Amino acid sequence: MEPPPLLLSLLLILCFSNTTFSVSPPVVLSPTPSPTSSPSRPNSSSSTSPSSPSSSSSSALDPKQLRALQSLNIPTSKDPCTQPTLLQNNITRCDSSKPFRHLLSLRLSNCSDDVALSFTALKSLSTLQSLQFVNCPIAPIRFPADLVASLRSFTCISSLRKLTGVWLARLQNLTDLTVSNVQVNASGTFVILGNLKKLKSVTISHANLTGSVPKHLNLNLTHVDFSGNRLKGRIPSSINMLENLESLNLSSNGLVGEIPTSFGDLISLRNLSLASNSLSGSVPESMSAIPGLVHVDLSSNQLNGTIPKYFSEMKSLKHLNLANNNFHGIMPFNASFIKRLVVFKVGGNTNLCYNHSVLSSKLKLGIAPCDKHGLPLSPPPAKEDSSEDDTSDSDYADNDGDDSAHKEHHHGPSKVVLGVAIGLSSIVFLIVFLVLLSKWCG
Numbered sequence: 021m022e023p024p025p026l027l028l029s030l031l032l033i034l035c036f037s038n039t040t041f042s043v044s045p046p047v048v049l050s051p052t053p054s055p056t057s058s059p060s061r062p063n064s065s066s067s068t069s070p071s072s073p074s075s076s077s078s079s080a081l082d083p084k085q086l087r088a089l090q091s092l093n094i095p096t097s098k099d100p101c102t103q104p105t106l107l108q109n110n111i112t113r114c115d116s117s118k119p120f121r122h123l124l125s126l127r128l129s130n131c132s133d134d135v136a137l138s139f140t141a142l143k144s145l146s147t148l149q150s151l152q153f154v155n156c157p158i159a160p161i162r163f164p165a166d167l168v169a170s171l172r173s174f175t176c177i178s179s180l181r182k183l184t185g186v187w188l189a190r191l192q193n194l195t196d197l198t199v200s201n202v203q204v205n206a207s208g209t210f211v212i213l214g215n216l217k218k219l220k221s222v223t224i225s226h227a228n229l230t231g232s233v234p235k236h237l238n239l240n241l242t243h244v245d246f247s248g249n250r251l252k253g254r255i256p257s258s259i260n261m262l263e264n265l266e267s268l269n270l271s272s273n274g275l276v277g278e279i280p281t282s283f284g285d286l287i288s289l290r291n292l293s294l295a296s297n298s299l300s301g302s303v304p305e306s307m308s309a310i311p312g313l314v315h316v317d318l319s320s321n322q323l324n325g326t327i328p329k330y331f332s333e334m335k336s337l338k339h340l341n342l343a344n345n346n347f348h349g350i351m352p353f354n355a356s357f358i359k360r361l362v363v364f365k366v367g368g369n370t371n372l373c374y375n376h377s378v379l380s381s382k383l384k385l386g387i388a389p390c391d392k393h394g395l396p397l398s399p400p401p402a403k404e405d406s407s408e409d410d411t412s413d414s415d416y417a418d419n420d421g422d423d424s425a426h427k428e429h430h431h432g433p434s435k436v437v438l439g440v441a442i443g444l445s446s447i448v449f450l451i452v453f454l455v456l457l458s459k460w461c462g
């Protein structure tokens with residue numbers, strides 16, 4: 021008995037299509053990475069001439085400043101004023117003065133170890149209004165007075181090894197100060213803030229800063245971030261004077277005491293984090309008067325009392341984290357409010373519970389349902405419980421009727437793939453079996 025030719029050709033086709041399958045992935049590879057990476061590579065072969073004759077209308081960078089950039093290891097084969105994209109990592113901005121242009125802003129990032137700041141170079145760069153160091157662990161030096169007078173914005177992220185309060189306090193014309201991931205040795209924040217009277221935005225984070233939150237802050241401040249330091253003491257009630265304050269981040273410090281009752285005077289506030297301190301007492305009623313709150317993080321403190329219902333009336337609120345505190349009583353929010361938020365966390369409050377005739381257990385809030393007295397029911401030995409007691413990672417977007425089901429889609433593709441795989445392999449198996457059978461027969 022001959023093997024059926026149809027089956028043989030099927031086998032052949034399968035064989036060939038198999039090989040093409042295994043070859044196809046490298047063929048599919050498109051040459052995407054190379055065009056994006058090549059323009060960012062500096063042309064190191066020529067590093068002197070500031071020529072860019074193409075744009076004859078604008079003048080070239082001041083040769084003194086060009087030499088200063090070269091001494092900082094910044095490639096200047098192309099004029100950084102006319103072609104700033106060539107210096108992607110070291111962004112520059114220039115004025116348009118004649119005969120030579122001058123640098124207004126400079127960012128040094130990812131410096132190599134052999135780069136050193138020199139007083140002469142910085143003196144040549146005294147037109148800078150903005151100076152940024154990002155990942156440049158070079159030694160700091162005393163800035164020339166001209167540069168100090170000119171600087172309006174100074175950023176130091178994981179750079180300059182170590183700074184002191186006195187060093188920063190000299191930069192008196194700053195409106196923006198950002199220092200992060202750098203040790204700042206200062207006898208309190210006032211050394212810095214008391215001298216920088218023009219500041220509008222200040223970030224000194226993850227800097228091991230000690231002392232307390234100063235009682236007298238510049239009234240024009242819009243952003244204050246002292247997160248990740250070792251600040252101690254209470255939040256001064258005089259903070260209510262900062263009526264322009266839009267964001268306040270005092271998270272991850274050692275602050276104690278209550279949130280000042282005057283907090284509601286901060287009428288411009290949008291982002292607030294007091295997370296990971298040792299604050300106690302209740303959330304002040306006055307916060308209901310802050311109209312534009314977007315982001316509220318009070319997690320990981322010892323706050324107590326009931327959770328204020330007024331949060332649900334805040335139209336812009338997107339992020340509410342009250343987890344890991346000592347709140348008690350019935351959680352006052354309904355499902356439509358909770359689903360409106362991007363982040364909502366209340367887990368880790370052992371005396372807090374939810375009304376199960378208002379909220380479904382599928383919301384996975386990380387707290388127990390209430391009994392009829394408004395006290396948490398002791399957790400039932402049900403299977404749901406295991407998923408409920410991992411507190412903070414609430415994915416409450418589960419199905420509760422209307423806007424559900426996007427989780428279900430995950431099962432779709434994998435089931436189809438599995439089905440196809442099983443189908444294909446059983447066809448192959450059948451063919452092999454038939455071929456063997458026919459050989460054995462014939």
Ligand SMILES: *[C@@H]1O[C@H](CO)[C@@H](O)[C@H](O)[C@H]1NC(C)=O
Pocket residue numbers: 063064065066
């Ligand atoms: C680099 O500079 C050399 C000499 O000036 C020039 O011939 C070459 O085209 C340049 N390469 C790039 C990528 O700009």
Ligand SMILES: *[C@@H]1O[C@H](CO)[C@@H](O)[C@H](O)[C@H]1NC(C)=O
Pocket residue numbers: 108109129130154155
């Ligand atoms: C600095 O280098 C890191 C990798 O070492 C890279 O991920 C990052 O994008 C670089 N930053 C800049 C601003 O070039």
Ligand SMILES: *[C@@H]1O[C@H](CO)[C@@H](O)[C@H](O)[C@H]1NC(C)=O
Pocket residue numbers: 062092093094095107108109110128129130131132135
């Ligand atoms: C950016 O500046 C730093 C410090 O001067 C230098 O080490 C680095 O090579 C520069 N990177 C680029 C891409 O120009």
Ligand SMILES: *[C@@H]1O[C@H](CO)[C@@H](O)[C@H](O)[C@H]1NC(C)=O
Pocket residue numbers: 165168169170190192193
């Ligand atoms: C701040 O800037 C003004 C005007 O630009 C200048 O007169 C003053 O000396 C500067 N202050 C410091 C401390 O450099």
Ligand SMILES: *[C@@H]1O[C@H](CO)[C@@H](O)[C@H](O)[C@H]1NC(C)=O
Pocket residue numbers: 201202203226227228
């Ligand atoms: C802060 O202090 C700790 C312990 O003394 C140290 O490990 C950490 O590196 C310091 N942080 C900075 C930014 O220097």
Ligand SMILES: *[C@@H]1O[C@H](CO)[C@@H](O)[C@H](O)[C@H]1NC(C)=O
Pocket residue numbers: 205206
């Ligand atoms: C900070 O400065 C004081 C004196 O100004 C010094 O005693 C102390 O050791 C310094 N701390 C650090 C971490 O450098």
Ligand SMILES: *[C@@H]1O[C@H](CO)[C@@H](O)[C@H](O)[C@H]1NC(C)=O
Pocket residue numbers: 217218238239240
């Ligand atoms: C606050 O800003 C206003 C205008 O922006 C300015 O006139 C005033 O001097 C500033 N006050 C302080 C204390 O910096």
Ligand SMILES: *[C@@H]1O[C@H](CO)[C@@H](O)[C@H](O)[C@H]1NC(C)=O
Pocket residue numbers: 266267290291314315
């Ligand atoms: C508030 O925080 C969000 C990120 O959570 C950020 O995009 C926004 O710019 C911040 N707004 C202010 C005023 O700081």
Ligand SMILES: *[C@@H]1O[C@H](CO)[C@@H](O)[C@H](O)[C@H]1NC(C)=O
Pocket residue numbers: 225247248267268269271291292293315317
């Ligand atoms: C506060 O700072 C921390 C750490 O620096 C950051 O993770 C968090 O997003 C900030 N929160 C707000 C509301 O700005």
Ligand SMILES: *[C@@H]1O[C@H](CO)[C@@H](O)[C@H](O)[C@H]1NC(C)=O
Pocket residue numbers: 300301302324325
């Ligand atoms: C809340 O905490 C404050 C300060 O620790 C305390 O005085 C008060 O008795 C507590 N209230 C409740 C209801 O636990």
Ligand SMILES: *[C@@H]1O[C@H](CO)[C@@H](O)[C@H](O)[C@H]1NC(C)=O
Pocket residue numbers: 332333354355356357
């Ligand atoms: C949920 O609470 C909000 C705010 O309290 C309220 O406006 C809304 O009507 C409530 N929705 C339902 C379905 O009860």
Ligand SMILES: *[C@@H]1O[C@H](CO)[C@@H](O)[C@H](O)[C@H]1NC(C)=O
Pocket residue numbers: 350375376377378390391392393394
């Ligand atoms: C839970 O909500 C229902 C319906 O709104 C209400 O009748 C009941 O009293 C609430 N339970 C508690 C313990 O507050």
